[in-house]
């Protein structure tokens with residue numbers, strides 16, 4: 001009779017150290033819930049001499065993945081090293097050797113999840129990846145289990161801790177973008193390549209995973225409209241606040257008339273909307289279902305212990321399945337036909353800011369341009385611009401088609417009286 005579950009841990013960085021800590025500090029709870037001792041056998045790292053956050057006997061560290069993947073005594077592989085290769089190769093090799101897998105790797109699951117899950121099922125193994133989306137929030141379980149009886153119509157969320165930390169600090173204290181990004185890196189929130197956070201890709205991976213699970217379609221990353229926060233200025237944050245909005249990097253997945261749109265964009269969210277008050281490293285995912293109505297899930301989106309909580313809970317699920325002999329049987333592959341919206345079917349309100357010549361008739365020309373493109377305006381503000389004989393025009397539109405907005409912007413760029421289009425963000429009301 002097996003008394004112990006033996007783990008091979010790939011990675012001992014922020015999340016890996018959290019996993020070691022939780023397994024060591026919560027031994028009794030884990031034993032009570034699984035009836036087995038969870039033991040980390042070996043840990044893969046790049047540098048065995050590096051100083052570690054957690055006390056680990058040096059002989060448990062290795063730079064040789066085969067020592068872990070090929071060890072017949074190891075039951076479960078926990079992959080928290082990140083990146084596509086070699087993580088993918090290690091996971092596939094482990095599955096072929098009938099080892100169950102827990103991973104926090106959203107890049108890998110968004111890009112190669114279908115293949116990994118298929119091979120897992122062929123080998124009767126689990127692949128669980130709760131930590132990959134919104135760190136400590138149990139959102140994948142909610143989608144796959146708690147809402148399995150419903151039809152999800154909308155998933156809207158703040159799903160990147162690093163950018164929410166940066167935008168919140170910029171909004172609350174006027175903090176500098178670069179300094180705040182460095183702080184988020186020190187706190188272990190950012191990806192190894194923080195470009196993935198600030199350019200929106202990390203959130204796009206997560207929205208791709210969420211929409212695949214929520215809408216039961218095979219979403220591709222290339223079908224997600226992605227824009228990051230690196231061009232968001234303090235001026236836009238301040239102006240948005242004056243108009244009653246908070247700037248958030250918002251993931252949106254919507255199903256209307258059986259057609260889907262998925263995007264990640266800096267968005268002005270009405271300050272009375274529950275997502276507007278999600279600050280710092282916190283994430284929140286707002287889900288609308290046909291039957292359930294509106295729900296919202298809130299919690300830490302990154303960081304060692306919150307993320308490791310999800311990893312170790314997945315490990316508990318794997319162990320329970322091992323005891324029941326049902327590993328690899330829970331997965332439901334996407335079964336719905338995927339139909340994507342075209343730009344003339346994507347509707348949103350928009351905030352726009354542009355610098356124009358400060359002369360008679362310009363404001364009228366601008367409003368006429370929007371009218372010509374079927375865009376109605378909710379708010380129009382003109383204020384002096386601080387250089388040259390120019391003015392700044394700030395507009396908030398009513399709901400408009402993305403295709404119409406793009407034509408209006410392209411026409412505007414060609415107008416002599418328009419010096420620059422400074423910003424354009426979607427707007428979400430409460």
Ligand SMILES: NC(=O)C1=CN([C@@H]2O[C@H](COP(=O)(O)OP(=O)(O)OC[C@H]3O[C@@H](n4cnc5c(N)ncnc54)[C@H](OP(=O)(O)O)[C@@H]3O)[C@@H](O)[C@H]2O)C=CC1
Pocket residue numbers: 010011012013014015016044045046047048050063079080081082083085086104105106107131132133135188189190191192301302303304307
């Ligand atoms: N940080 C967070 O808050 C969250 C992270 N994630 C995901 O978790 C995963 C890990 O993130 P995080 O812990 O922050 O990353 P870190 O960069 O802190 O840690 C990565 C670890 O993996 C090891 N490693 C990386 N590449 C290799 C390789 N080729 N061979 C051997 N070892 C390797 C590193 O070794 P060494 O220490 O020797 O350099 C390090 O121990 C990523 O997929 C990330 O997206 C998910 C949710 C939240």
Ligand SMILES: N[C@@H](CC=O)C(=O)O
Pocket residue numbers: 132133134135159160161162163189190191197202301302303
């Ligand atoms: N870099 C990510 C980590 C968690 O997924 C983030 O900031 O959210």
Ligand code: NA
Pocket residue numbers: 130131132133134135136137138139140310
């Ligand atoms: Na999660």
